[in-house]
Amino acid sequence: DQYDPYFSWLVNDTLEWPAYKKNLAESTVALITSCGIYRQDTQKPFDAWNNYGDPSFREIHIDTPRDRLQIAHSHYDHKFALSDINCVLPIDHFIDLEHEGVIQSFYPWIYSFMGYNPQPRQLVEESISIIASRLSKDKVDAVLLTPC
DSSP states (O other): OOOOOTTOOOOOOOOOOOOOOOOGGGEEEEEEEOOOOTTTTTTTOOOOOOOOOOEEEEEEEEESGGGEEEEOOOOOOOHHHHHHHGGGGGHHHHHHHTTTTTEEOOSEEEEBBSSSOOTTHHHHIIIIIIHHHHHHHHHHHHEEEEEO
């Protein structure tokens, strides 16, 4: 049985979500995905078949050749993503947005995790905390999350 009787929702009742007021043309924008994408030649795949998910994350540089990106996530259809990774991870579109001046810069590192995590406490308290700290240190202004 894949039902988790110990599941408990994590509710954000302390963090405020202020309106974004900065102009995108003056912003550094990062990309985060919950689609389970990893670099197959240098990174270990996510544990996609674990009933409790995989709370780890992968860091992928935006210059990574697209044919080296793979998906380890068992909870969505990969058909279109495998034919064009940009439909779940719009790297090339963000590179274009930077070249066109729509955004000031595209943060060079993408953070990927597997969205299926029925016990998300470790993901939120450890992985997401590390990612948020890095983005803050590097003065990233905005993040787009591509959920799968």
